[in-house]
Amino acid sequence: xxxxxxxxxxxxxxxxxxxxxxxxxxxxxxxxxxxxxxxxxxxxxxxxxxxxxxxxxxxxxxxxxxxxxxxxxxxxxxxxxxxxxxxxxxxxxxxxxxxxxxxxxxxxxxxxxxxxxxxxxxxxxxxxxxxxxxxxxxxxxxxxxxxxxxxxxxxxxxxxxxxxxxxxxxxxxxxxxxxxxxxxxxxxxxxxxxxx
Numbered sequence: 189x190x191x192x193x194x195x196x197x198x199x200x201x202x203x204x205x206x207x208x209x210x211x212x213x214x215x216x217x218x219x220x221x222x223x224x225x226x227x228x229x230x231x232x233x234x235x236x237x238x239x240x241x242x243x244x245x246x247x248x249x250x251x252x253x254x255x256x257x258x259x260x261x262x263x264x265x266x267x268x269x270x271x272x273x274x275x276x277x278x279x280x281x282x283x284x285x286x287x288x289x290x291x292x293x294x295x296x297x298x299x300x301x302x303x304x305x306x307x308x309x310x311x312x313x314x315x316x317x318x319x320x321x322x323x324x325x326x327x328x329x330x331x332x333x334x335x336x337x338x339x340x341x342x343x344x345x346x347x348x349x350x351x352x353x354x355x356x357x358x359x360x361x362x363x364x365x366x367x368x369x370x371x372x373x374x375x376x377x378x379x380x381x382x383x384x
Contacts, residue, residue: 189313189382194242194254196221197273199282199338203367204253206358212253215242231256231270232319235310239317248314251381253374257307257367259289259340261328263296272339282339286332290343293330303328303344307366309374313381320377322369337361 191212193204204212224241228234239254246252258272268275268289276284293301304325311318325347332342334354342354346364353361362368 189249189251191378191382192218192242192246192250192252194224194238194252197338200255200257200367203362203365204255204371206362215246215252219245226256226270228256229270231258231306231308232310232321234270235308235319236312236317239310239312243312251311251313251378253378254310254312255307255367255370256310257305259303259305259328259344261289261293261301261303263298263301264292267292286340286342289328289340290330290332293328293343298330300327300329300345302326305344305366307370309367309370311374311377311381315381315384318374318377320370320373322366322371322373324364324366324369 192215193201193212194215195201196216201214224238226234226237228237234256235254239252243250243252258269260266260269272285274280276288304323307322309320327345328343329345332354333352334342336355336358337353342352344353345351346353
């Protein structure tokens with residue numbers, strides 16, 4: 189069975205390809221580009237919406253993997269959370285979202301505050317649906333440092349590190365990231381489904 193990633197996000201696609209030894213194909217290669225409405229109220233619900241949508245269009249010879257992830261700040265009552273990709277509004281860039289969150293931290297009069305990333309990975313196939321989660325804890329700062337990564341990586345310092353995700357090498361990031369942890373849990377499920 190072929191593995192298909194239900195995302196149009198180039199940063200996520202790059203991370204998945206780097207972390208998966210299996211060949212992962214973005215859904216747009218098979219179906220073209222189209223928008224999937226993510227109206228769930230949790231990361232898991234949104235990941236399942238994306239995976240189900242693509243699976244229904246492709247059929248039983250595919251395993252569809254989808255990730256929904258974001259950053260949450262307790263000082264902002266968990267925001268941006270599930271709205272991380274559109275925190276600054278619809279049709280915005282990663283930089284727009286990043287700078288809005290930096291401004292929100294500054295408005296609280298903080299140089300740094302606790303934050304965590306959540307990743308929910310949904311796997312949909314003819315054998316059923318699965319969801320796994322991964323988390324990465326640390327702090328956000330009131331500036332962006334480094335050019336690596338995407339999204340909020342430039343302002344997030346993982347616990348135990350003194351550099352932002354924007355400054356850390358990809359191999360370090362994939363070992364400690366929320367997506368890497370969720371993918372480590374997803375891999376045995378994917379292997380099982382491929383070998384049924």
